[in-house]
Amino acid sequence: MKEFSSVTGLSRPTVSKYFNDPTSVRASTRARIEAALEKYDYRPNFFAVNQNRRYPKTLGVVVPQFTDPFFAEMAGLIERATINAGYFAITLSSHGSPEDEARAIEMIRSLNIGGVILSPLGRESDAQAIMRLQDEVPLLLFDSHIEGLDTPSLACDNAQGVTQMVDYLCATGTAPCYIDMPEVNSTAGERRAAYVAAMDARGFEPMVLPPSEMSWRLEAIGAEVTRAALETGGFPSSTVLCANDRIAIGVLSTAQRAGLRIGRQEELRLAGHDDHPAADLTVPSLTTVAQDKEALAERAVKITLDMIATGQPPSAPERLPSRLVLRESA
Known part of the structure; x- marks a missing residue:
């Protein structure tokens, strides 16, 4: 960043401000930085930039299995909805293991994450680990919930x-x-x-x-x-x-x-x-x-971003309707 600031002739704080939000600098400054980016093929370290942000533009996503077709598709749809909202998704799997779920949660906690969408294992989940996560960042439980935890949740009905x-x-x-x-x-x-x-x-x-x-x-x-x-x-x-x-x-x-x-x-x-x-x-x-997977993904991201913006959780768990698909087997 220091070397790139030098070749642009701009201060490091100004360049850093651009990378945090390109619209936050004047149009002439933005054009100057973007010309230098193209000329020198410079790309900032995403994680370094994100770690220094007061309001990180990253969501953490944890699903039980990447090999399960439903969760694989949902992870992709949530990532797409996250990108469309101007954020990035860091997606981890708990591999159906309570220990791996706890490790994924600790990994998420070690990063500067704006909010988290977690599909928990349920009764085998470490409720204390999830409560610690919820104390630190906006947290939405997706597809399933945990009895006894007052945590916002979204699933199909x-x-x-x-x-x-x-x-x-x-x-x-x-x-x-x-x-x-x-x-x-x-x-x-x-x-x-x-x-x-x-x-x-x-x-x-x-x-x-x-x-x-x-x-x-x-x-x-x-x-x-x-x-x-x-x-x-x-x-x-x-x-x-x-x-x-x-x-x-x-x-x-x-x-x-x-x-x-x-x-x-x-x-x-x-x-x-x-x-x-x-x-x-x-x-x-x-x-x-x-299940309306696209609607679930978009709603999950919307709820999480609303919690980031307002600091307030939704008033009640949310359930989206499903529909019958009649084919040949019955």
């Missing part, structure tokens, strides 16, 4: 989406059994509770099949639950609702290998949740509940 799907399946065929997902975050409990409540409201006995393991191997869980069901005479219903599309894909593959026909008028109807990128490519294509 799991109760609305699951209830809509149960209504549809009951109206068009047999009431569904439900393949649960592991308690990897609060979403699992919300969707299970919504299924049970929807079945009770319609006078049907809930039929919940527990996951075969506590992991993010969701396709494998769907496959293993299906194999176990087929070995004992089949599913308790000819309609199967899965807590997650990845589970449904495991069910679809395993059931078809066993010779079962899947579809609206076939032996087995199958539905999922989340509208996986491959949901319309499976054979048959998968009926599911779609």
Whole structure:
């Protein structure tokens, strides 16, 4: 920075002011700096500039898994919304591990970050670490929340989406059994509770099949639950609702290998949740509940930036509606 200031003939504070906010200097000064940038191909150290900012233009983003299609897509959409708002995103993964989540939080705390969007593991999260983070920067919990923490949160309305799907399946065929997902975050409990409540409201006995393991191997869980069901005479219903599309894909593959026909008028109807990128490519294509991912990403960034600007959290948790996507499987 010192050498670059020298070749522009401007003071270091003036150049630094430009890098913090190009509009904060006069047009003639800005043109002079930008001409020197092009001539000398100079680029300031982003982290050094950001660390010195009173109001950093960076958001921290932590997701549970980069390998999960939903969170991979959401990380990209949040980054795009962040850039569109004039900020940059530093994205980390907790890899489904409480220890890695705590380390990611400590990494975020060591940086000069304007705000944080965190998708927590939930009951396995280190609540104290999250509280320390919330004490230091505006924090939004995304997609799931943590019981007992008064932290702003944003997610899809799991109760609305699951209830809509149960209504549809009951109206068009047999009431569904439900393949649960592991308690990897609060979403699992919300969707299970919504299924049970929807079945009770319609006078049907809930039929919940527990996951075969506590992991993010969701396709494998769907496959293993299906194999176990087929070995004992089949599913308790000819309609199967899965807590997650990845589970449904495991069910679809395993059931078809066993010779079962899947579809609206076939032996087995199958539905999922989340509208996986491959949901319309499976054979048959998968009926599911779609979250408005773009709206979730844009709203997450908007809420976080509003907290940065005002210093005030939103008054209540926010839930965005989902919609049914009817395809061939149910």
